[in-house]
Amino acid sequence: MHIIKLTDVSYSYKVPAEDDSYTWQVGVKNIDLEIEQGSFVALVGHNGCGKSTLAKLLNGLFVPHSGKVEVAGMFTDDNKSIFNIRSNVGMVFQNPDNQMVTSIVEEDIAFGPENLGVPQKEIVERVHWALAKVGMSEFARRTTTRLSGGQKQRIAIAGALAMHPQVLVLDESTAMLDPQGRKEVLEVVHSLNKEEKMTVILITHFMEEVLGADKVVVMNHGCKVTEGTPMEVFSRSRLLEEVGLKVPRTIELARRLKSAGWNVDENCTDATELGDRVCQLLHNN
Amino acid sequence: MSIVAQQLNYIYNKGTPFEKHALCDVNVEIGDGEFVAIVGHTGSGKTTFVQHLNALIRLQSGQLKVGDIDLTEKKTDLKKLRGMVGMVFQYPEYQLFADTVEADIAFGPKNIGIDGEKIADIVRESLDLVGMSESVLKKSPFDLSGGEKRRVALAGVLAMQPRILVLDEPTAGLDPQGKREILSLVKKLNRERGITVIMVSHDMNEVFENVDRVIVFREGKVVHDLPPRDLFRMEEDIVNMNLEIPYVAQFLNSLEKHGITFDEDIRTVDQAFEAVNGLKGGK
Numbered sequence: 426m427h428i429i430k431l432t433d434v435s436y437s438y439k440v441p442a443e444d445d446s447y448t449w450q451v452g453v454k455n456i457d458l459e460i461e462q463g464s465f466v467a468l469v470g471h472n473g474c475g476k477s478t479l480a481k482l483l484n485g486l487f488v489p490h491s492g493k494v495e496v497a498g499m500f501t502d503d504n505k506s507i508f509n510i511r512s513n514v515g516m517v518f519q520n521p522d523n524q525m526v527t528s529i530v531e532e533d534i535a536f537g538p539e540n541l542g543v544p545q546k547e548i549v550e551r552v553h554w555a556l557a558k559v560g561m562s563e564f565a566r567r568t569t570t571r572l573s574g575g576q577k578q579r580i581a582i583a584g585a586l587a588m589h590p591q592v593l594v595l596d597e598s599t600a601m602l603d604p605q606g607r608k609e610v611l612e613v614v615h616s617l618n619k620e621e622k623m624t625v626i627l628i629t630h631f632m633e634e635v636l637g638a639d640k641v642v643v644m645n646h647g648c649k650v651t652e653g654t655p656m657e658v659f660s661r662s663r664l665l666e667e668v669g670l671k672v673p674r675t676i677e678l679a680r681r682l683k684s685a686g687w688n689v690d691e692n693c694t695d696a697t698e699l700g701d702r703v704c705q706l707l708h709n710n
Numbered sequence: 711m712s713i714v715a716q717q718l719n720y721i722y723n724k725g726t727p728f729e730k731h732a733l734c735d736v737n738v739e740i741g742d743g744e745f746v747a748i749v750g751h752t753g754s755g756k757t758t759f760v761q762h763l764n765a766l767i768r769l770q771s772g773q774l775k776v777g778d779i780d781l782t783e784k785k786t787d788l789k790k791l792r793g794m795v796g797m798v799f800q801y802p803e804y805q806l807f808a809d810t811v812e813a814d815i816a817f818g819p820k821n822i823g824i825d826g827e828k829i830a831d832i833v834r835e836s837l838d839l840v841g842m843s844e845s846v847l848k849k850s851p852f853d854l855s856g857g858e859k860r861r862v863a864l865a866g867v868l869a870m871q872p873r874i875l876v877l878d879e880p881t882a883g884l885d886p887q888g889k890r891e892i893l894s895l896v897k898k899l900n901r902e903r904g905i906t907v908i909m910v911s912h913d914m915n916e917v918f919e920n921v922d923r924v925i926v927f928r929e930g931k932v933v934h935d936l937p938p939r940d941l942f943r944m945e946e947d948i949v950n951m952n953l954e955i956p957y958v959a960q961f962l963n964s965l966e967k968h969g970i971t972f973d974e975d976i977r978t979v980d981q982a983f984e985a986v987n988g989l990k991g992g993k
Contacts, residue, residue: 471885472856519883573752600883603752603912605952630885669887674915674957674979681983686993696957700964703986707970710991 428591428624429460429483434492436478451647452478456492458642458649462591463622465615467635467655470644471669476628479644480596483626484514497591512541515585519597521577530572530580531556531565537588548587555583558621559613575606579613586617592624593617599629607631633673636694643668656692675699711777711794711873711906713740713763718772720758720930732758734930736772745900745907747917747938750927751952756910759927760876763908764795777873793822796872800879802863806851811837811862814851818870836865840895857888861895868899874906875899881916893920918942918956919977926951939975958982 434456437449453475460466470476481487482494485501497513499506518524527533534552556562559579578598585593599607615637617623635641641658643651645668651661659672675696683691693699720733732755740746748756761767762774765788774781779791808814815833840861851862881889900907911917917924918938926934928951934941942959961982972985
């Protein structure tokens with residue numbers, strides 16, 4: 426069952442020209458995409474390829490100029506549904522500092538449900554639940570400004586969770602974090618996907634991060650250029666190269682060895698294992 | 711231009727309950743024309759250290775010489791020092807401010823009193839160094855893409871014609887293509903212009919592939935100062951410091967455990983592939 430379905434979706438930006446006229450710049454063009462309920466989807470592409478435009482179309486921040494965006498049976502161009510759609514699709518953006526609305530952690534998380542008119546008692550429950558889900562329970566009464574980048578992003582995720590969304594969209598939410606912070610955020614979203622069956626859409630250009638996804642969608646110049654499992658997509662390395670992306674280093678090495686006649690697993694993602702295998706082959710012959 | 715730091719110590723909020731010993735007895739020597747990476751977990755002191763290099767942070771104790779300027783002396787020529795040491799902060803594109811690319815790049819040289827005609831030459835040369843065409847000169851820097859903005863910001867620093875370039879996570883937030891462009895540019899400045907480059911980075915793969923030497927900070931101390939291949943051989947130590955082991959290094963370490971070593975200095979996937987594929991047997 427799909428939870429999100431895009432049918433021939435296009436969106437362009439109005440760009441003012443020198444005289445009073447304007448031109449249109451393509452954001453996304455003719456996108457068809459289905460996202461299964463409970464799946465983990467990675468959306469990749471270089472800067473300016475249309476990934477973020479697509480994300481904003483998913484919860485009705487943008488309404489398509491042509492085509493339809495369906496979310497949980499509702500359409501984003503239907504004004505009556507838009508409120509419902511937004512509480513169903515939680516968004517987390519790139520810069521952790523831009524997403525904090527209050528100075529105390531638990532107040533920040535309560536902001537969303539408060540706006541939805543959730544009863545006070547339930548808000549408290551939701552805040553505790555959301556904090557536990559991101560592993561930050563002990564930070565409830567801390568100041569938001571004193572957290573690390575990874576902690577701030579986990580609070581932003583908790584804020585989205587408190588709205589009880591069915592879908593979580595992370596728009597390059599790991600791009601500004603150090604490796605430790607990236608790891609923390611990724612662990613949280615993977616566990617939400619597995620334990621809460623939450624649909625996760627992860628927008629990134631760290632190719633290592635797409636390894637755990639069910640499906641990878643590659644974008645370029647506003648169009649979807651290919652989709653498939655991580656390994657299917659990595660096997661199209663020339664295409665990836667053309668759109669400015671790169672296969673993770675270990676897989677690249679494994680594939681090159683394989684095509685040169687070495688009997689190694691071309692989908693190997695562990696460099697130590699790959700080294701062991703090479704040694705085994707050398708030893709046997 | 712070389713850098714010599716001896717017994718550098720720095721304490722934030724000295725004498726208050728928030729006192730933090732950010733640098734402890736740091737000894738570092740960086741030679742003219744080197745390409746060095748500084749790595750370490752968040753809060754390890756690496757930024758405090760690099761901010762000493764152009765006196766954004768004034769020396770508290772210890773000795774520091776940058777080129778022929780001795781920062782230990784009471785009266786340091788800060789203008790000269792800051793012209794010599796170019797500092798590129800994290801997300802430098804956030805510091806673009808002028809109406810046009812031209813005015814933004816010209817800001818530094820104008821401030822130190824270089825005359826108009828010469829400035830125009832410097833602006834063009836800096837833009838050329840970062841691989842951008844003159845057609846962007848009249849554009850607003852805010853109309854450029856993320857990678858382009860960063861290159862314009864870098865051109866603004868290069869316009870001061872520094873001999874030492876300090877870069878704080880120069881590729882953070884860029885896509886793979888943007889990362890490659892910035893790194894090859896920095897390498898070119900190092901190789902062709904002989905500029906000493908000090909790069910703070912969290913990306914160990916990037917560090918492994920590009921630099922001659924890695925300095926590791928931990929809790930304000932320099933705990934390692936080694937060529938990348940030697941550093942990343944110490945897998946357990948690296949993991950304990952919350953750093954990652956580059957993929958190619960992991961692969962080479964695994965081969966070494968089985969007694970397979972190579973004479974050449976292997977850093978990239980290409981080099982690893984060529985070396986292994988050249989071994990007899992195995993296929």
